[in-house]
Amino acid sequence: MIIVLKKRFFLILACCLMATQLHAQTTITIKDGEKWFGGAVNDAHLMPFKDGYSLNMYGDTRGNQAAPLLVSTKGRFIWSEEPFKFAFAGGKLLISDAKAALIIDSAATNLRDAVASASKRFFPAKGKLPDTLLFIRPQYNTWIELTYNQNQADVLKYARAIIDNGFPPGVLMIDDNWADYYGRFDFRKDRFSNAAAMVDTLHSLGFRVMLWISPFVSPDTEVFRELLEKKLLLMSNGGNAAITRDKALNPAIIPWWNGYSTVLDFTNPDARKWFTGRLAYMQQTYHLDGFKLDAGDADFYPPDALSFAPATPNEQSRLWGEIGLSFPLNEYRAMWKMGGEPLVERLRDKQHTWTDLQKLIPHITTAGLLGYQFTCPDMIGGGEFGSFRDGGKLDEELIVRSAQCSALMPMMQFSVAPWRVLSKQNLAIVKQAVALRQKYVPYILQLAKQAAATGAPIVRSMEYAFPGQGFADEKGQFMLGNKYLVAPVLAKDGQKIIKLPKGLWKDDKGSIFRGPLTLTEHAGPERLPVYQFINKK
Incomplete structure (x- = not known):
């Protein structure tokens, strides 16, 4: 079904001058000079789209934010409540494999008005902000400095070095590998002798503390066995379509960047209750302020997995996004159809290259077109740890320009320690970028409040x-x-x-x-x- 909207009139048509549907494919003729954006943020450097580009958004959000929205410079937009495939070829926009009705709206005359119209109807601003400290001060993430060796002594050392080197305290994020295994919600004792005291010390230094989490659960662990018994995990039919969820005995095993795990099924209210209960426990026990909610990519939810309620992989990703609504201090990297919500989104990890630095502007401005207004560029200098792992010489100028590029974006986040990798002169320039940002913070906060009220990008x-x-x-x-x-x-x-x-x-x-x-x-x-x-x- 195609729903074509123009000048407030709602028409349900099988075919029209704007679009024709043939064999479940919708063909839209691109107007002279018309250019299109949307879909997946991580492909924004390829926008406006050119002939040869295609993407099937079903189960593929390119590891970052995405939405079932395409918008054009001539004021048209296309929306569907479910993912679809689209391609550009021969002056045509071809849409197929749509899982729900397509809405094609041509009431506006330019990109800005098309975005405003789509936002108002399909992902309206909720009038709420994430914690404003995320805008006011730089953020700091322990990932590049510590990677998988997160530990109490080095976390505190990193935090003290921030202050000792003249940077203002802000939000500090403790990254992955703080627990014995995934699904275990306690700090590992071999690396954190007294995690609550560590967080209290960070608070006394002026930081608020976020902790990395994911929806994964390591197999063959005590927590896994408990969740499997209660069927709070995505289940597998082992390739036998005759096996339904109520008869399934085995969980779906998900390959991801840290190996193979099971994953919580958030279509199940009991799974959501269990998970949010563990987060509340972590806050109460360790005095944490919020969470970095990583993974949750649509790619990690097999389309043939058995869930409590029917859901596409994309919907599972969106449900992961709903978890963060309970925490004003939140951060996501992967997201589906959650524009307008008070969620902090971070651009996908960038390599330590000039090519990836040049992607920041098209990526973050496209995030704004899709309703993700509270977006942070990737970590300054790059967040893809492989660029730092082998001890190669870093490009100091690249780190300086990365800091400047982030300085007047909604947020800026450090991970690699500038004082460790930069000369005295270049460190001073990075601190100058932080100081420049502080002059614009009142305006950035004003824009953030406007975004929460109207949906307009920052x-x-x-x-x-x-x-x-x-x-x-x-x-x-x-x-x-x-x-x-x-x-x-x-x-x-x-x-x-x-x-x-x-x-x-x-x-x-x-x-x-x-x-x-x-x-x-x-x-x-x-x-x-x-x-x-x-x-x-």
Whole structure:
């Protein structure tokens, strides 16, 4: 079924001039100059989409945020309550394998209005914010420094070094491998002699503390046996379609980056109750403030697994997202159809390369188009630990530019310790980026409150902010609200091409420019180009 919406009239048609459905495929003719965005955030550097791109969102969210939404620069959007496959070929947008009705809306005339319309109807802002400390201060994650050797002594050492090196305390996240096994909700005694005292010390230093968790449960453990007996796990039919859940004896075994595990079935209210109860226990026992809720990717839920209630892999991922709504201090990396909610999303782990640094702007601005307004760029310098594992020489300039790129985004997160890997001069520049951010924090908080009320993005693509001025392909600069154009240096040569839209602009030196105008600036290591929009005249 296709639902075509235009000018407030609701028409249910089998075919129309806009779209035709043939053999369960919907074909949409792309208008002259029309460009499309949406689907999976982690593919945003490939947007606007070109011929040859395709994605089946069923069970595949590209390891990051995603939504069943496509939006165009001509004001059209496509939405479905379930995942679908789409492809671009020969000037056509081809949609197939839709699991629910497609809604095609052409009432708007530009990207911004199409996003606003889709947001209002399908993922409205809930009027709630995550904990504002996540915006006000930098975040710190122990992952790159400690990886799988999370331990009490080094966590405290990392926290004290943050302060000793002149960085402000904020939220500190203790990452993976703090427990004996997955599903065990107690700190391992061989590495954490007194975890509650550790958290109390972190609080006294000015930090609030989050802990890494996942929905996985290690097989052949005491907790696993308890959950299997109660059937709180996804079950398996072993390839025999005749076996239903009530007769299934074995759990689904899920391959993921840390091996093979079982996974909780959050379509089961008792599984949700058990899991949230364990989180409450962790907060009460260890004085924790919130949780980093990792994994939960749609990819980790086999489509043939047996669940308490029918659910697509994508819906299982969305249910994982609902867990975080109980905790103002939360962070997710993988998400499905939870735009408008007070959830913190982090971009997928980036490698320590200039190529991946250049993905931050298109990824985070596309997250905004899909309703994920409270998004954090990946860890400064990259969060993909393989880039740091072999002890190779790090690119100090890349870390500096990464910090500058994050500085005026909704949040900024450190993991690799700048004081350990940077020269004194480059460390000072990174601290300068943190100080610059503090000047903009009141405006960032204002935008966050507006996002919670209206759904408008905090950081905006140039096409969203200035529709119809030729910015659809611009990936090197963004708008912070409607006031500041931010153009971080994303290449090693220090050259920055800045494209000013129509109107008057003022740079941070007080010079006035009239757009449209293209500037080429050689930005020294300490410079983050920012231009203030004065007026449209």
